[in-house]
Amino acid sequence: MTARTPAVYSFSPRLLGAAAAGAAAELAGLGLIAAAAWLITRAAEQPGLAALSVAIVAVRAFATSKGVFRYGERLAGHDVALRAQATTRERLYGALIPARPHTPGGADLLSRMVEDTDAVQDLMVRCLLPAAGALVTGLAAIGIGLVVLPPAALVLLAGLLLAGVLLPAASCAAARRWTARIAPVRAELAARVADLVHGAADLAAYGANGTALAAAEEADRRLAALERRQSRVHAAGLAAGTLVQGGTVACVVLVAQAAGAGQVATAVLALTALVCFEPVLPLAAAGERLAGIAEALRRLREVGSAPPAVPEPARPAAPPPGPLTVEVENLVVRHDADRPPALDGVSLTLTPGRRTALVGPSGAGKSTLLAALMRLTEPESGRVRLTGATGDAVDLRDLDSDEVRRRITGLTQDPYVFRASLRDNLRLAGPDADDETLTEALRRARLDDWVRRTGWDTELGEDGRTLSGGQLQRLALARALLHDPEVLLLDEPAEALDEAAADALMGDLLDATRGRTTLLVTHRLRGLEQVDEIVVLEEGRVVQRGRHEELAAVPGYYRDLWRSEALTSR
């Protein structure tokens, strides 16, 4: 995506300002030493105070301004960096909005993506600005050299090119190479440690702890050996920097003495050479960091490159007015070309005001069916049609996917609690709702007592840690009720709750959904005698359908599950 690169350049006036301040700080440092060297060596020739007054003023001015310029650079630099990061994040978010077939799942991956956006900040503060300062300082030093003694300027140029271009390039390449070599070993170590922790029971039961421990220690040894070798290479880079700096100073002195330059000129040249390396030498470390930054930016560019899970219609059809009938006809959904389809010819109809339950073992395709209804996944064949009050049928594919989700949605899997107040967490499902409506939704989800105790403006913690599993599901239910979609989807609302909480929630939920078009996915059968139709899904196909009494009377998955539920509960 070419549009992403300009994140670096789009703040160029500010970036230029920051770079100018940084360069000024470096120049002041260089000027301070050069002027002091001139002052001292010239004073040794005892020319009279008047001859020195300019140098004295210069020394004091440079000394004062250096710190101020540096302060300015750091502030301006961070401002630019934060702006660039904000732009990068906005673009990343934009790229994440459409659902993808393999949604970047896993909190780890998301955290890494968010960390990757920090790379842009580093690119500014740790690479671009230091490089600009080093460039200006180097040019200034060469300028001083040209004025005082041109051959010395050539020596300086060679030294600066070595330390400022060759070394950073080499450390960047080395960092890339070593990261590539170390990463798999690091992953291996992580996997071995994970085996020891997550597989502790299996290992202990089978007496295999020793081998697993040895494997982890072996991975650690290999990682340590690689890291030691990497640190030697890194150290060699630093040593090379010292050599180039010292060698350049010595050569400059040699050249100046051979050319018969005076004491003043030699001293100024030598100290200029010594000091101008100060901003240049850290560029090796910047080069090393650059390798990681480039990798992070590449990953960010890839985020938006996978095609969305569902194509949006070029000219979306108008959504039919409610109440809606949903007709699923022979729906086939395949997640992976070389695997059997997740849904293999499913048909069902959701009629206004009727409640349907979907049961079946995990992996049977229940969640896939919900995803298809919410336009989060594209069917291979078959179709889903919406029929409104006017009797016109519209294919789901012809609608804007957001419009579909405004009408067919509800309590989805893994509901998320934002780090925000309870009010805001609820309101996202109904931005225009007044307090009365909010309270009503909470009351129907049986959260009203809890709200009375904790209050509307309680900040809900990270990952909703201040909520119990039951409260989390109830909050999600309240959101679904507040949103009041034409077709209410409820995906395993009692998932991860203990028996008592699950029973209570299911009871409340069946009360709250009476008279609504509802599709309820569940693995608990208690209370299902209240729903109008039960559809049993196995391996992507509808194997049974009917009312509770019918299904409980015939052999099959439903009766088995019903009996085992009876056995395991009181």
Next chain:
Amino acid sequence: MNRDLLRLARAERAVGRHLAVCLGTAVLAGLLVLVQAELLAGVLSGRFAPAALGLLAVVVAVRALLGWAHGTAAGRTATAVKTALRGRLLARLQELGPARLSERRSGELVTLTGRGLDALDPYLTGYLPTVAVAGVVPVAVLARLFAADLASAVIVLVTLPLIPVFGALVGLHTKAATERQWHALSRLGGHFLDVVRGLPTLRAFGRARYQATVIEQVAGAHRNATMRTLRVAFLSSLVLELAASLSLALVAVPIGLRLLSGSLDLSTALLVLLLAPEAYLPLRAMGTRFHASMEGVAAAGQVFAVLDGETAPGGRGTGIVPAGVPEIRLEHVTVRYPGRGDAALEDVSLVIAPGERVALVGESGAGKSTVLHLLLGFVLPTEGRVTVGGVDLADLDPDAWRARLAFVPQRPHLFAASVADNIRLSPAAPGTPGDPGADVRAAAAAAQAAGFVEALPQGYGTVLGEDGAGLSAGQRQRIALARAFCRPGASVLLLDEPTARLDGRSEAAVVAATAALARDRTAVVVAHRPAMIEQADRVIRLAAGRVVSDQPAPARIGEAP
């Protein structure tokens, strides 16, 4: 230095040695800067012959060499510390044992033992050497300055402490304000991650696009707040920078004037000019590395908190396991997990006869898995005792006892290894790594796993992803079940919901296979599904840690409740 790390350096000789070399070379290289300044001042002032340039080159070369040695030693120190800590953490994980590991936030432990330790790198390779240099080099520079020129030395001596003093003053003055702001910042900074994580929920209500504008506003607020903080935070670095450069001006200008009056020679003047900045440099370097190093200190704190935490109670038994299929007794066993109010098992007494097939049923949390963990020796009874063939389980050698068990946990872990090695988990089992052998094939076939395993790209040699990635829940369950089948010598079978997550067809097959496996063995099976319970001789129902019913399995069970 961090106290715990110091303890580690003392205990581990390799760590101590590398650390000494690392710090020593850093200090030596710092001191050589003095020699370098001496030579350069001599050459520039004409006091030394131009040939001294050769000596200067040698000094530079030695400095480079020392720098290389320092970097190498720093790398060795870091890897030695990390290896030592990792080794201790891994040993500690063994000590904690499976039952206690599952209580802890195990993901955090994995991260800490792996990537978490890398946070020590900046502390060990960057901050510590800088501290050593800052302790020695400024003093040496001052000493040389005193010898060379008293007036300049006094100026440096007076201004040098300004750096830490001003640093501390500015820090103190702004500490509360900055801390408050950093706190606010981290919350704002977390907002983006929060929104990205909640994107599926936003999408489900058609709010994803709207949130983009919120992100923009929050980023703006974040930037403004950060800049307000930084304006203050950077003040300390402004003060440091000013102190250093103004001191240089304070030294240089009087020297110039004294040269003018002839009361100072050029060589000394140049030496002072070259040396003075070197007195300030290490202190400033220390300041810049301080923040990065703090993460390392925090990581070390976490590691030592785990290492120094309470140890598992009890020692290891060494008793010999009775031969044959033993009788198992639980005598008034109560199990309490630390930090939990209710007992997991409360006064449970059971006798399981040799060869009996027992089904444990009850709600989740009733204590069924705890019974299995007791029999495995993962948890010890808080009160009462478990006996095996009349011997207290706590007195038996746990490894020898476990060698007689075949166990399938509720959530079996699959290892990032070949399918064959996953089935033949026990190192004592015959066969060569990667080669299935007849026993593995037979076990897989018995566990209804042979079909899908043979369909995998490399069959039994297929290396599984982390925790069995690429396999369905049912397939993973069947591989774990094959492990139990791969222990023909086991006399007791412990299965925790072996047919959970299986579809009807595989369930029937696994139930049949389990029945075959249980022949001539004792079997204790946590079961939910009727097919599995029907296989049992006896059904024990647990509720809230107590046995509520214990009766022979009915010939026909479970009408609708």
